[in-house]
Amino acid sequence: xxxxxLAKLISSVQxxxxxxxxxxxxxxxxxxxxxxxxxxxxxxYGPYSFELAGLIDQLHAADIIDETPDQLxxxxxxxxxxxxxxxxxxxxxxEQTERGQQTQAQIAPFIDRFKKLNQEDAWVLELAATxxxxxxxxxxxxxxxxxxxxxxxxxxxxxxxxxxxxKAFLSTR
Amino acid sequence: xxxxxxxxPLYDYIAIDKNSWLLGxxxxxxxxxxxxxxxxxxxxxxxxxxTHSRFSHSLGALHLMQQCLEYLxxxxxxxxxxxxxxxxxxxxxxxxxxxxxxxxxxxxxxGEHEDRGVQIIASPxxxxxxxxxxxxxxxxxxxxxxxxxxxxxxxxxxxxxxxxLISSQLDMxxxxxxxxxxxxxxxxxxxxxxxxxxxxxxxxxRAIPDRQPQTLLVWPDKSKFALEEYIFSRFYMYQSVYFHxxxxxxxxxxxxxxxxxxxLARAKKSFARRLLAPVKTFCESTASTHLEEFRNLTxxxxxxxxxxxxxxxxxxxxxxxxxxxxxxxxxxQEIEQxxxxxxxxxxxxVRDYLHGQELDPKYYFFEDNxxxxxxxxxxxxxxVEDQSSVNSIILHDPSWEGTRFKxxxxxxxxxxxxxxxxxxxxxxMRYYFPKEHETQIRRLLS
Numbered sequence: 191x192x193x194x195x196l197a198k199l200i201s202s203v204q205x206x207x208x209x210x211x212x213x214x215x216x217x218x219x220x221x222x223x224x225x226x227x228x229x230x231x232x233x234x235y236g237p238y239s240f241e242l243a244g245l246i247d248q249l250h251a252a253d254i255i256d257e258t259p260d261q262l263x264x265x266x267x268x269x270x271x272x273x274x275x276x277x278x279x280x281x282x283x284x285e286q287t288e289r290g291q292q293t294q295a296q297i298a299p300f301i302d303r304f305k306k307l308n309q310e311d312a313w314v315l316e317l318a319a320t321x322x323x324x325x326x327x328x329x330x331x332x333x334x335x336x337x338x339x340x341x342x343x344x345x346x347x348x349x350x351x352x353x354x355x356x357k358a359f360l361s362t363r
Numbered sequence: 364x365x366x367x368x369x370x371x372p373l374y375d376y377i378a379i380d381k382n383s384w385l386l387g388x389x390x391x392x393x394x395x396x397x398x399x400x401x402x403x404x405x406x407x408x409x410x411x412x413x414t415h416s417r418f419s420h421s422l423g424a425l426h427l428m429q430q431c432l433e434y435l436x437x438x439x440x441x442x443x444x445x446x447x448x449x450x451x452x453x454x455x456x457x458x459x460x461x462x463x464x465x466x467x468x469x470x471x472x473x474g475e476h477e478d479r480g481v482q483i484i485a486s487p488x489x490x491x492x493x494x495x496x497x498x499x500x501x502x503x504x505x506x507x508x509x510x511x512x513x514x515x516x517x518x519x520x521x522x523x524x525x526x527x528l529i530s531s532q533l534d535m536x537x538x539x540x541x542x543x544x545x546x547x548x549x550x551x552x553x554x555x556x557x558x559x560x561x562x563x564x565x566x567x568x569r570a571i572p573d574r575q576p577q578t579l580l581v582w583p584d585k586s587k588f589a590l591e592e593y594i595f596s597r598f599y600m601y602q603s604v605y606f607h608x609x610x611x612x613x614x615x616x617x618x619x620x621x622x623x624x625x626x627l628a629r630a631k632k633s634f635a636r637r638l639l640a641p642v643k644t645f646c647e648s649t650a651s652t653h654l655e656e657f658r659n660l661t662x663x664x665x666x667x668x669x670x671x672x673x674x675x676x677x678x679x680x681x682x683x684x685x686x687x688x689x690x691x692x693x694x695x696q697e698i699e700q701x702x703x704x705x706x707x708x709x710x711x712x713v714r715d716y717l718h719g720q721e722l723d724p725k726y727y728f729f730e731d732n733x734x735x736x737x738x739x740x741x742x743x744x745x746x747v748e749d750q751s752s753v754n755s756i757i758l759h760d761p762s763w764e765g766t767r768f769k770x771x772x773x774x775x776x777x778x779x780x781x782x783x784x785x786x787x788x789x790x791x792m793r794y795y796f797p798k799e800h801e802t803q804i805r806r807l808l809s
């Protein structure tokens with residue numbers, strides 16, 4: 191039910207301002223034990239899931255979410271996602287069924303955390319997801335590897351915030 | 364310099380220096396095996412002429428890479444480090460050596476071919492590894508890094524422009540297979556000006572916000588129509604060949620046959636003992652890549668095994684095998700603009716119905732959707748994806764304002780491209796089921 195869980199997360203906020211935010215938020219939720227589990231690898235901007243990208247495409251294609259393109263500098267396009275009316279109806283209809291209620295119950299504990307991540311600074315979020323990706327028992331090592339990967343100083347203030355954010359998610363596994 | 368000439372239906376002749384290490388690489392058993400692995404798997408069920416091999420495709424892609432590198436070196440020699448050319452040529456020749464039998468049909472059962480290919484190249488036991496080492500001890504690692512989805516830990520990623528030549532929205536692989544698949548299938552959509560595409564490409568530096576400048580593979584404005592033609596070819600080949608409903612149905616059926624065999628092999632030693640040796644290794648999912656057995660695992664071995672299974676005592680396996688070889692027994696229903704959770708009740712009702720008919724829905728009812736397709740139409744990269752020539756087709760013109768770079772969908776003269784490169788992907792889900800229950804199941808899915 192990955193498509194449902196993703197749709198439910200998106201429906202809990204008015205809008206997700208970029209696919210990048212969605213990718214990093216889901217990664218951190220996943221680290222905290224969210225049932226929406228996708229395969230991630232380390233991509234150009236940090237952890238990235240082709241599987242999640244495919245799910246977003248499916249929701250968009252099925253008119254569950256709308257993606258509005260924003261042209262950024264240097265020809266980059268950013269997509270803002272929001273649940274459509276049809277999407278809201280489909281979610282509601284599914285949640286009236288027994289299976290839907292069971293599936294909803296599995297994602298419910300992660301809705302508030304997703305909302306908070308949606309308000310988080312985009313750069314800190316990106317760093318936090320990368321720190322979480324590198325973390326393997328040693329936070330200092332993860333911090334150093336993230337600094338190298340992102341070409342920033344190890345004592346960067348945003349990186350410190352990001353480590354704190356990553357810890358908050360990994361510690362609740 | 365004496366040359367070995369391969370006759371080819373697309374390029375007339377493909378020439379390889381007779382004394383070169385490349386010819387030695389082509390003669391390695393891991394590459395020769397590709398003669399017995401079809402490029403388009405079960406597409407021959409739809410297009411009887413589509414029986415060409417991955418070997419001819421790999422040679423064709425190598426031929427294009429040779430031309431491409433020769434052209435790029437003329438004006439961009441400084442971008443090539445020692446060993447880059449050799450790594451690119453070897454990588455494109457070897458990019459498919461990890462393919463299982465019937466190409467993409469077997470991937471869901473046994474994992475992705477890129478990972479297996481990288482394992483083969485990295486293994487000191489493989490002939491390709493030994494051949495590459497004879498050229499340069501670091502060459503296998505360099506080739507593996509070019510082919511891997513992400514670089515091995517500790518290894519530096521290859522320059523994105525080099526990765527673009529191997530695997531991107533427009534790479535040597537696609538430039539060959541689109542035209543080759545079109546020619547052999549008879550579906551005449553794969554025609555485009557490949558020569559112009561290769562002989563006008565350039566390398567340019569682009570500034571990226573918050574990142575170091577990138578070297579991109581780009582094309583000049585004058586090549587826009589050739590590129591547009593390529594994108595349309597890709598779209599038509601996707602719609603008419605790669606995602607053809609008949610082909611996808613029988614590929615799904617073959618997947619279920621292999622899954623059933625794997626399940627039986629795990630449950631019954633007596634069944635496993637009767638398997639042909641390469642198939643036995645294939646079915647043992649806990650096994651690592653057995654290079655020797657994998658080398659023997661080809662389309663003909665799988666077909667021979669499926670032929671034997673027609674008289675297997677397991678009714679599911681024998682029935683599925685007979686349906687495949689007789690090319691019969693599958694119906695399908697397409698559902699547009701729905702997600703899995705929207706149709707979950709309908710799908711459950713079909714599963715219940717099939718259980719009632721004593722047919723296990725795990726093998727007799729399956730979903731196929733566009734996300735599972737290896738060959739996809741072109742769509743420009745979003746902001747979260749690498750803004751390089753790996754994910755987008757980018758043009759450059761010094762007369763343009765601003766950065767002077769444009770993704771191809773933004774070129775003013777190419778407005779009709781937007782009809783096929785829109786942000787919204789094709790919303791297709793197909794369900795396959797036994798033809799003899801078509802009426803009832805269609806009613807349940809409607």
